[in-house]
Every structure is written in structure tokens, then in C-alpha cells.
Amino acid sequence: EKQPWMPTHPQKPLIIKTGVQFTTKVRLLVKLPEVDYQLKVKTIFDKHRQFFILTSTTKVMDVEESSNGCLSVEFRHLVISHLHWIVCVCVSLSLQTCSFPLVVISNVSQLTGGWASIMWYNMLTDEPRVLSFIILSNPPPLWGQLSEVLSWQFSTFTGRGLNREQLCMLGEKLMGTAQASHNECQVSWSKFCKENIPGKPFSFWMWLDFILELIKKHLLPIWNDNCIMGFVSKETERACLKDKEPGTFLLRFSESHLGGITFTWVKQSDSGEAKLISVEPYTKSRLSALPFANIIRDYKVIADGEVPENPLKFLYPGIPKDESFRRHYNSQQSKVFPYISSTWIPISTFRPDNACRPAPKMCI
């Protein structure tokens, strides 16, 4: 049984940026009868694009130390302007092989889009053909297959995949809530990666990949420790929290801001009805000023005439906050004698008129 495709290297290796060096390696997998001449290998690149090679394009194969004695050769310090394929020709034996297709980008801002192409390619075929051809001609994958690949993305790059509830939220986001079962739904390339989410200036995959990056850079231990529910629709959020006691909160990725995480908590309201409040999402720039666990620990709400208070008491469903987060608190203790050290406290000022959002209407 075939696993959903998973990269062998966590650094998105099939995407090449113009002007950035990379390495390619050819390994001879068949054992040949002893040859007393050297095996020469030459790299060739498709004619459409240009390629700059700093060393020679021809090299001699050698026994690989770290492997079981098979012959290999490595080309280092390659720099491209653009290319689509790398062809390696074994001159001596008239053999030739071809790399997987490569996505060429000119700026890291294109990484997200490039990665989408490679995921899609690997989902749909193993044959080395041009990406755009694969994407346009093959039938689109089913959500059942795609969702598994997405979960693998998370488990590969972080350490924790996506659970059934999280994938269900993603399915609804992508295909709507009308579908009874999403797993047999086809997901088009366009819906996945090209069209914007209705009302938003970004596509589904762009939204998801920015979250993945946020986790990798700022939320890794908390995510792996399962403290982040993360993918929760507003409706589910309300259903989870509405009967919980005040101070119960959950962590959720923003659906309106790219690469943002927020917390939503239950506030005791005067009328007795539970009120849900969410903080403005924290993005990478704010999280580099203060780690998220510290934000949760120290967050305060200031309301007129009341003592400032941390509204976050119990992580949903009801775990005392410190029990969940204590190990992630960062003391960031700086000894800076003779100065008195200082830090940030995250605060919100609560104003009844703009701060509470209207209760979402349940729509099934």
C-alpha cells in the first residue's frame, strides 16, 4: 500500500531558487562487472532555460563511502537562472537518467506556490512529466487523498499531523458544508491553490502554508504538545465553548489574517449568556517580540473600573492553564546589572461597544 507522498528531506528540496546554489547527485544502482575505465557523467539541462555551472559539467563516478559501495557522483555549487529538468548522462555507458521535475522560483515569496505544485505532482503521478501537464490533464485528487497528504505535511515539518476534527474543518473550508461526506469529493487545483477563498485575498493553500510556517518558527513545542486546537470553525468554537465556565479558552488559527493565531475565551456577561471574545491574531512579527506561551501566561484585559485580569484560565475542555503551558513558559531572564530588566505584557483594553462580536448564527 502506497503512503501519501512525503518528502525525504524537510527542506523542500525540489524547489530551486535562482541564484542560490544547490547540489545534485547521481547514483548507479546496478552493480556492473568490473570496468577498468572511468565512468564519466555529464549533466545536461533542458534547452528552454539557462544554467550556470561553477565547476565542470563532467565528473567521474566514484565509490560512495557512506553507501554499500555503489558508484555515484555529486555536482555541487550549481546555480541556475531557470531550468525545469536536470539530465544526467553517463557518457561511458550511454546511460541517462533524469531528475524529478523541479520548480524554479526567483524569490522565497514563491515557495508556497512552488510547494503546492510539487505536492500535487506527487499525488497524481510518479512519472517524470511536465508539471503543468500533470496538473491540467489528470483527474483531480479526492479530498480523502489530499487530506492525508496535508496531514503528512504537518507531521513531517512539525511533529504532529492533523486529526479528524481538524481535517474536517479544512474540508468544510475548501468544499463547503453542503457536502455530507467530503472524502469522495474531487478537489480541483484551482480551488486548492489558485482561487482566493471567498472574501479573502489568499487561496486555501496559501492560508494553510502560512500557518505551517508560523508553527515551525514560533509554535512548535506547543503544537506538538497538542495545546493548539487550531483549525476550528467559528460555529464549532461556539458549540465547544458556549456551556463552559468563564475563563475557558482555546487556541485557533485566524481565518482572516495570513499566518495568525488567536485565542478565544468565555467571558461572563451580565445577562448570564456566555460571551466569546477573541484577541487580535498574533503573527510572526509579534511572536518574535514575545513567545506565545508567555503571551498566554501574562495576557491581561483592562476594563473600565475593573482590576486588570487574565481572562485565560482553562484550556478547553477544562485543563488548568498552567498545567498545559507551564513547561513552555520562557523565563527569558536577562541579567543586565545595573539595569532593572523589563519585558512586555500583552494587554487589551475592553470596550463594550466594539470588542464583543455578535453571536454567530448557527448554520448547518
Added chain:
Amino acid sequence: EKQPWMPTHPQKPLIIKTGVQFTTKVRLLVKLPEVDYQLKVKTIFDKHRQFFILTSTTKVMDVEESSNGCLSVEFRHLVISHLHWIVCVCVSLSLQTCSFPLVVISNVSQLTGGWASIMWYNMLTDEPRVLSFIILSNPPPLWGQLSEVLSWQFSTFTGRGLNREQLCMLGEKLMGTAQASHNECQVSWSKFCKENIPGKPFSFWMWLDFILELIKKHLLPIWNDNCIMGFVSKETERACLKDKEPGTFLLRFSESHLGGITFTWVKQSDSGEAKLISVEPYTKSRLSALPFANIIRDYKVIADGEVPENPLKFLYPGIPKDESFRRHYNSQQSKVFPYISSTWIPISTFRPDNACRPAPKMCI
């Protein structure tokens, strides 16, 4: 009378970074009798170093639009690996001229050092000779001259130079307090730029240039508005503040941290003696999380059993804080419906033994 040298362009134009494009321009200052042939100009570079030119090295002079009709030619998109001089030859007339000496750097981390060379060169001579020769052979400048140049640095790059008190502090820092009058003291290149300040891992000029950068990026309006005393020795600080009423504070650049600014305030102590407290210096990374004026406005100290309080009340000598800083407060109020917006509050936790708790239990 010659002014201390001032750059004509606020971007440190005589420093060139390898791999970064630059432009050079040659202007013919004498009016020539009409010539019916074109004046060709060619750029040449000293033999020691390599130079890559993206366009032709030869160009034809043309009448300059923005000027009084003199002939000029401009070379754009020049990129160097290394060079020391640019020589421009007017092929047609057997004329040639030479640029000012250039400092070539390979990384912006070398800007500070490069700029020191150029300041020094311009202080000591107008002749185009090799920098290292100038620096080693000429008698060092007097502090009277150097201090004027430093003040001009500040007024050029910010909008406000250095006053007598600030320069005096710099003189003491560089030459010690033993000297009765610093102005006639010679300051060696080594003392200025090469040797570390005793007990510190950086030189005098490095310390000063990091402050200049901090002002340019994060403190410009406040600096220009004369709110920052800045260059104050600990002794002077104490003399200024010791008899002031509690809450009086001043802003001072850190002498121990590169590119840092702190505030020192008078705290009422139980014994009746004034106690001076300084906060851990704010550097560019912290100031990009919260502007300095907002830090001053919102800063709180938390002491056991007391209500958190902003200890900053009067800017030395005694101006009510808001009167000085009101125009610099940044509302940065983000409308992020349906979220409740949030910001940082800078806080310190005060313990008599100067140890700060990691997790302040606070109310603001």
C-alpha cells in the same frame, strides 16, 4: 574658512559594497570652444582589483539638463568586486580625473568601519592618496576638530547636532577625565576606531555609530525634538537627578550595550535619599515591537504589594512628561473586527535585591 567635511548625500556614498550597484558621474567643469566631435569618456579602475561593468565602459558626454549646460556623463549599474579608485579618462581630449578614494566593503557590517576611514580621510587631507597612507602618516586630528565633525555627522544624518555637554561627555569617554581641556588633545586613529573601550568589546566609534543608527531608525522625532539628553556620564546623571523630585527622568544612551537607549528616574526611597533606577536598554529589535514614546508613556514598575505605577513623570529638568512626548505618542490602534485589539505594555518588576521575577503577578 573650511567647514568640517560633510557628506553631500546622506547615504554614505563613498562606501561601495561588493555586488551592489552604484553610479558614477563625470562633469566637465571648463567650457570648451565648440567641438564638432563627440567627447568620449572611459572608466578605468586601479589594477589591483577587479571590476564588473554591466554596460559599456565608454560613453559619450552630453549636455546636462539639470545644470548650467556643462557636459557630463553618468555610468550606472556598475558593480565591483573590489576597487580603490575610479579613473575617468576623456578619450578625445587626453584629460583624466580621479574619484575620491573609495572604501570597499563586502557586508553592511563593515559600514561603520568604512565610514570611520572616510571621515578621517576628509579631516586630514583633500589630496587623493591612499587612505591607509593618510591615516598612518599624518598627525592625528585634535579633539576640537574631531568633535566638530562628529556633531556634523549627527546634524547631517538626523537633524540635530551635538551640544557642548554631549561633546564634553564624548571627550571624557575618549580621553579620560584627567585632561583639563580636551580640545587641544590629539586623538589617534587607534583610540578612535581600533582599540576597544576599556572593559567593552567595541571601539568608541562603533559605539557612537550604532547610536546614530538607532536614532535614524527609531528615535528621529524625539531626538530632533531635543527630548534625549543621550550622552551623559553616570556621574553627571547623578549630579543632575539627585536633588530632583521623584519621577524626574532623563533619556540616555547605554554605554555598555551597542545601540541601546535607557531611561533613568528618581525613585523615592524609604531612607529619604534619592535612588536612581535605569531600565534595561532598549535596542532596535525591542523598539520595532513598540515605539519608544509609547514605552515612555506606558512603562510600569511593579513592586510587591503596590499598585503598578509609571515612574516617569517629569523629563529633566522638570517638564511634565506628556508635554514633552504627547506629539510623539503613536496610537497604532488597529481596527480588527471582530477581534479585540491588543498591544504591549513595557513593565519591570522591582525587587529591592534587584532580582526580577519571571512571571509578574500584575495589575496595571
Added chain:
DNA sequence: ACAGTTTCCCGTAAATGC
């Protein structure tokens, strides 16, 4: 080993192309 330099390249901003 180490300090002064240079290379590498991400990520933001500006420029360019379409």
C-alpha cells in the same frame, strides 16, 4: 584557535513585466 573578512541567502521592498 581566532579574528577579520567574505560568502551565503532569507525576507522585505521596489522595480519590472504582462
Added chain:
DNA sequence: TGCATTTACGGGAAACTG
């Protein structure tokens, strides 16, 4: 004109080198 793509380069870090 607006969006997609590329170029430019500051700045932190790694690699290099004498």
C-alpha cells in the same frame, strides 16, 4: 491598471582565510 514575477539589497549567520 492591477497582478505576477523578478530584481535589489539589508542584515544575520555561516564559511572562509590568513
